[in-house]
Amino acid sequence: MSRNSSLKRWLMTTNHKDVGILYLVTSLYFFIVAGTLALLMRLQLAVPENNFLTAGRYNEAVTNHGLLMVFWFLSPLGFAFANYFVPIQIGAKDMAFPRLNALSYWLLLFGGLLVLAGFFMPGGTADFGWTVYAPLNTDEFTPNPGANLVAFGLLMLVASVIVGTVNFVTTIGLLRAKGYRYSNLPMFTIGILITVLLMLWAFPSLQAGLVLLAADRLLDARIFSAPEGGSILWDHLFWFFGHPEVYIVLIPALGAVLDIISVFSRRPLYAKKAMIASLVVAGILSYMVYAHHMFMTGVKTFYLELHSLTTEAISVPFGVITLLAIATMIGGLIRLSTPMLFALGSISVFIIGGITGVFNSSIVIDTANRGSYWVVGHFHYVMVGAALFGLFGAFYYWFPKMTGRMYNESLGRLHFILSFIGFNILYFPMFLLIDMPRRVFTYPEWTGWGPLNFIATIGGFIFGLSHLIMFINFLYSMKKGPLVDNNPWGSWTYEWLIESPPSEFNFDGIPIVSGNRLMISLANGASHNHLHTGDHYSIWPFAISAGPFLALLGLGMMVAGVGGGMPLLVIGLIVALIAVVGWAREDYREKFHDLEPLESKETWPFNGIGKYKLGMWVFLFGDAVFFAGLLGSNFFVRATNPLLPSGPEVKNIIVGALATIIMIASALSVYIAARATRLGNQRMVLQGLGLGLVLAISFTLITALDWMQTFRQGFTLENPAIATGFMTVFSHLLHLGAGLIPLLYFMIKIAAKGLRDGMQDSMDALSLYWNFLAVVSIGIYAVLYLF
Amino acid sequence: MFHYPFDPSSLAETARIWWNLYGYYLLLAIVIGGAVMALLVGIPLIYRQKPGSHNPRGKDEISPGVIPGERGKTLSGLLIALLLLGVFFGLLTESLEATKEFKEVEFEGTVPDDALVIQVVGFQWGWTFKYPNGVETDVLIIPINRMIVFNVTSEDVFHSFSIPDLRVKIDAIPGKHNIAWTKVLQPGTYRIQCYELCGVGHAEMITKVMAVTEDVFDFWYQSQGTTEVTVGSTSAETHSAHD
Ligand code: HEM
Numbered sequence A: 001m002s003r004n005s006s007l008k009r010w011l012m013t014t015n016h017k018d019v020g021i022l023y024l025v026t027s028l029y030f031f032i033v034a035g036t037l038a039l040l041m042r043l044q045l046a047v048p049e050n051n052f053l054t055a056g057r058y059n060e061a062v063t064n065h066g067l068l069m070v071f072w073f074l075s076p077l078g079f080a081f082a083n084y085f086v087p088i089q090i091g092a093k094d095m096a097f098p099r100l101n102a103l104s105y106w107l108l109l110f111g112g113l114l115v116l117a118g119f120f121m122p123g124g125t126a127d128f129g130w131t132v133y134a135p136l137n138t139d140e141f142t143p144n145p146g147a148n149l150v151a152f153g154l155l156m157l158v159a160s161v162i163v164g165t166v167n168f169v170t171t172i173g174l175l176r177a178k179g180y181r182y183s184n185l186p187m188f189t190i191g192i193l194i195t196v197l198l199m200l201w202a203f204p205s206l207q208a209g210l211v212l213l214a215a216d217r218l219l220d221a222r223i224f225s226a227p228e229g230g231s232i233l234w235d236h237l238f239w240f241f242g243h244p245e246v247y248i249v250l251i252p253a254l255g256a257v258l259d260i261i262s263v264f265s266r267r268p269l270y271a272k273k274a275m276i277a278s279l280v281v282a283g284i285l286s287y288m289v290y291a292h293h294m295f296m297t298g299v300k301t302f303y304l305e306l307h308s309l310t311t312e313a314i315s316v317p318f319g320v321i322t323l324l325a326i327a328t329m330i331g332g333l334i335r336l337s338t339p340m341l342f343a344l345g346s347i348s349v350f351i352i353g354g355i356t357g358v359f360n361s362s363i364v365i366d367t368a369n370r371g372s373y374w375v376v377g378h379f380h381y382v383m384v385g386a387a388l389f390g391l392f393g394a395f396y397y398w399f400p401k402m403t404g405r406m407y408n409e410s411l412g413r414l415h416f417i418l419s420f421i422g423f424n425i426l427y428f429p430m431f432l433l434i435d436m437p438r439r440v441f442t443y444p445e446w447t448g449w450g451p452l453n454f455i456a457t458i459g460g461f462i463f464g465l466s467h468l469i470m471f472i473n474f475l476y477s478m479k480k481g482p483l484v485d486n487n488p489w490g491s492w493t494y495e496w497l498i499e500s501p502p503s504e505f506n507f508d509g510i511p512i513v514s515g516n517r518l519m520i521s522l523a524n525g526a527s528h529n530h531l532h533t534g535d536h537y538s539i540w541p542f543a544i545s546a547g548p549f550l551a552l553l554g555l556g557m558m559v560a561g562v563g564g565g566m567p568l569l570v571i572g573l574i575v576a577l578i579a580v581v582g583w584a585r586e587d588y589r590e591k592f593h594d595l596e597p598l599e600s601k602e603t604w605p606f607n608g609i610g611k612y613k614l615g616m617w618v619f620l621f622g623d624a625v626f627f628a629g630l631l632g633s634n635f636f637v638r639a640t641n642p643l644l645p646s647g648p649e650v651k652n653i654i655v656g657a658l659a660t661i662i663m664i665a666s667a668l669s670v671y672i673a674a675r676a677t678r679l680g681n682q683r684m685v686l687q688g689l690g691l692g693l694v695l696a697i698s699f700t701l702i703t704a705l706d707w708m709q710t711f712r713q714g715f716t717l718e719n720p721a722i723a724t725g726f727m728t729v730f731s732h733l734l735h736l737g738a739g740l741i742p743l744l745y746f747m748i749k750i751a752a753k754g755l756r757d758g759m760q761d762s763m764d765a766l767s768l769y770w771n772f773l774a775v776v777s778i779g780i781y782a783v784l785y786l787f
Numbered sequence B: 001m002f003h004y005p006f007d008p009s010s011l012a013e014t015a016r017i018w019w020n021l022y023g024y025y026l027l028l029a030i031v032i033g034g035a036v037m038a039l040l041v042g043i044p045l046i047y048r049q050k051p052g053s054h055n056p057r058g059k060d061e062i063s064p065g066v067i068p069g070e071r072g073k074t075l076s077g078l079l080i081a082l083l084l085l086g087v088f089f090g091l092l093t094e095s096l097e098a099t100k101e102f103k104e105v106e107f108e109g110t111v112p113d114d115a116l117v118i119q120v121v122g123f124q125w126g127w128t129f130k131y132p133n134g135v136e137t138d139v140l141i142i143p144i145n146r147m148i149v150f151n152v153t154s155e156d157v158f159h160s161f162s163i164p165d166l167r168v169k170i171d172a173i174p175g176k177h178n179i180a181w182t183k184v185l186q187p188g189t190y191r192i193q194c195y196e197l198c199g200v201g202h203a204e205m206i207t208k209v210m211a212v213t214e215d216v217f218d219f220w221y222q223s224q225g226t227t228e229v230t231v232g233s234t235s236a237e238t239h240s241a242h243d
């Protein structure tokens, strides 16, 4: 494959480094967009009673700035480096699922484009804040059609994240160089592993919230605008996701910062195991602190106090990491090059962000802080400060590896100094503006907030413009910078042992860890390399994301009353359909079949588990949270409003039991088919799959009839118990329908070509999926019918 | 310029409770933050590579392709954790103590007999205050030295009812009645503002509370809210008596 820069390469690549570069460029693009919105807001706020932006425009700017910065800039920037460097750092030639990797990227990009498209809808875009609080988020209070596109964009983002998560866990789980133990991995890779595990449980909660929101906005349901508990339900769903999300944004940067500190002071990390343990503890605790965002909501005080306690507890592991990072430098030989300056800058603002966070953890003190500029200062110190500085440091650190050339050190330091000073001028005044509410487009002069805001705006421009220095530096050095050798920093990790930039499959031989040495065994490298020819291009990841993009854009335009929506919707659906078939038909797996046999890798603790099966397990762990979120919502709305009908009042218990039993039988049939694959009994495989198919369709029909009966009884989606139940069942059926595609595909393939080697793993994955759906149907029966 | 009263404890009971706790946090934040910051800046300066210095300490432990050795005791992490836990435990007990006082009304669910209970309704975009005798206003008038209980709800979307100078804040949520209270100690006029994004009018959801002496309040209250009330020399525009 020629490594040229043709359009074809960038549209069809599945190589992890190319995908990494796509992530990088895309995230920086969104940084510029969201940064521009930020500067517009700062201009508006510079003086009191300003008329530069109207309230509506300001609210749109604040909302999209927050969403784009968090989801389309910071997180993807971390994952740009993760895509590029995690496979290399663990000694792998690519990700476990290269095609899925490209898919994550395209879903992310198209999701972001949907959000941007929202700006062009007549009637405006989302303006309810990045927290999307209910019931302001419903179409009753925010009819803006652009808001639908923003919600769709977020759904595509969630899909991107879930696909990426499955891929990273499987890759790190199965593709480490032989002998490479988890605790020996560089902090960056460990950080990414912890990050994706956090994502796995956090994002489905947002997904559940968005699905219910879609029902409210498009199907006239009244879940979040229900007077009883609607808004609190959103709070729970959002913040269960939202708090872990801030660590999801932070930890990749923190991992890179720790590695940089170690390399630039030439010292191993001090008590690295304690650092890892701290990250794990913080990760687990992060799901139990979220109610600190709800201190003023009047939720049960006991619940709030509990979360106040856990919030103080969670600052302990971060304190430990900070102090150990400082201890690492003692006795070192420290070089204050640009990456190190950014790393230290990141830690220093993280300390301020963390300490101000402790203030917020107290219910009483938070009474002053909640909803004020103090909070804006606090989270920018953590997200802009700690995360952005850390990741930009990582960018400088890895730049010579990615390009083979060195950036200009003086310009790098100038960038650091200006951005660090600008940053503090921008955000420190916000701690003093503790009585100014956030998300106000202007303020009266008598409040006296003018001067501090003016200072902040000046800082904002210094900070914002300082990044131009980095862009110029990199663009110039990419082409003209001095050539460097493979390891300019004297680092120890795998990426520095190979050429700059790395070759297509990173390693000429087989990476092996022996004792404490990272090696690349050339034993049969030549013959191994031989297999790596042929191109690994695929257009389907692009097409599979472009289809839904067009369809959702069309749908959004239809709702907005813009012409041309309908044809777009139809075209999008057709593209999606063709793409799914194309993806399935592409005989891709064989192309990659021998890239890296699992026997040559370190797979503990997943020894003997195929990658499809492991990937499926990971996916289902996340999906379980999604269904728990939906069923939990149903439970919640009924618990807060006893007037809503219970299961037996709405549903026929007998019919439900019948449907559930049929679903279980369907799962059993598919399970038998998977067992039969192992035995090589082709007939039994086909029978099992066939029976599974028929039973699944029967289940769908019975469920559909049952719901028609419910609606005929006069229940509508205006009833939140019905609406949440309906969306749960609807999601379940969608899952089932999506599962029918691979099921049919296997039936056709096996009938035509017989059983093949390697089919076992994917059949196991299918059976796992079907069993999961059966378990969910039991859950649905218990909550919607019996309870 | 610094408008917000740094020490508001003389204004209201709630502000006093807040200030007592805030003092602890601020002190610890400055001491701990300052110490850590000093280490963070000091250590790199002390151990900086001097020009021409070639690894004088012989501690160049990072070398290409070699997994760095275990360094430092894992236990030291635990030690730091315990230390920090101790500090936070102190803070937490203080905080819970203060919370108890702060949320007294909510905890006990009982309101002292002499308390004045005011229904606060947020709407897009403004506030309505309803008094027990049926008076409805859009400017809050309350007596000093008396327990005031706010029963807060919303007609439409999420708002947040706040009197920042007095450290009163509670969300106004449709379908939900939340309780907040205060006891003002000095006559004055203070800003009331919404602290949760509630649509395009959010920034203008401002009104004021006038805390007046018991006599003035009674007079106003008996007249069914028909008389004009002023607080000393403070007019509506200068929102606070304490800046
Ligand atoms: C890594 C970069 C950044 C991230 C992750 C980030 C994140 C956020 C988030 C999540 C919000 C809250 C949005 C909401 O209230 O719905 C926000 C608000 C805001 N940000 Fe940023 N931001 C970043 C950079 C910046 C920069 C560079 C500036 C200024 C030049 C800035 C200025 C603002 C302003 C003015 C607000 C609105 C505050 C308000 O009205 O409540 N941000 N940001």
Ligand SMILES: [Cu+2]
Binding pocket: A242, A243, A246, A289, A290, A292, A293
């Ligand atoms: Cu949080």
Ligand SMILES: [Cu+2]
Binding pocket: B159, B160, B194, B195, B196, B197, B198, B199, B201, B202, B203, B205
């Ligand atoms: Cu508001």
